[in-house]
Amino acid sequence: MSAKQLILPLNQQQIRELRAGDRVELTGMMYTGRDAAHKRMAETLQAGGSLPVDLAGQTIYYVGPTPAKPGQVIGSAGPTTSSRMDPYTPLLLAQGLKGMIGKGSRSEAVKNAIVQSEAVYFAAIGGAGALIAKTIRSAEMVAYHDLGTEAIYRLEVERFPVIVINDGVGGDLYQQSLDSTRND
Template sequence: MKQIQLPLTEEQCTGLRAGDRVELTGTLYTARDAAHKRMAETLESGGELPVDVAGQVIYYVGPTPARPGQAIGSAGPTTSSRMDAYTPRLLEKGLRGMIGKGKRSETVKEAIVKHRAVYFAAVGGAAALIAKAIRSAEVVAYEDLGTEAIHRLVVERFPVIVVNDAEGNDLYEQGETQFRLG
């Protein structure tokens, strides 16, 4: 298990390979469909993003409200392909990592390689368990979007698996090939 301190650097990204199990510690941000759409509109109109994404990781999640004594409620990943239309532009702005579930488009995978980034998967169905790695959560932008607002999360040993690495490897494709050969 590799331990990584956030924010992510290009060197950290290029040292990761599809299939690596990683624990992230530090600050990351949440954003789902509505927040991505709004960020894209902001960039298209020449505006500044509400969060500087350079070196950052975005977790595709809409966390549920926290219960008393907890930093966050359930925090499981959402389907990443829903953000594919917006991802290349954010990678151009310096985004280094994304966390979600499911496959990415060829366009996104090419952008990951071009910008020396990485796509991680978090385990779907383990939202309550994942929430235990989140130490604090704070809304930092688009509060009107409710659970889809952008949150700043402080995480400790947040478990993920590298799916798409900066060399163009794809864990899902590797698994399919291995299954066919096996």
């Protein structure tokens, strides 16, 4: 079962072809952002301000890495639980965000917004932080420096492994697993 290779930022045609359950390896540039950065971005937008990074067409990875050891690009960097970002996600999708990477299921509102904006939600393997860090070639803090591990970083990744959970046509791998697999 080989993984589909995709270059970031994703284009609309690539997103249209993705289906829940597809294994994908991502190469290119993505941003990080988790709880505190999402809260601040949402507050900025609600106050009529503009975001410190242009999210149009971009992918956000929900991660708060461990500190890099000397000689490391980044510390361990697995996904955090995505549902905590759900209250803020439709706002960011409206800004043109196209890809999200995290772990765990999304709210109905987010799933609907993913379909409406033809975006995609991927899961990385939760708890595989040391393995995933190996695919990150560079990490640069680009906004919200005061948030520490929760700041926004720009990551360059190479063959970063993910699985499509929610595709742009309403497919949902977690729901499919519960519906179909007893495996006996």
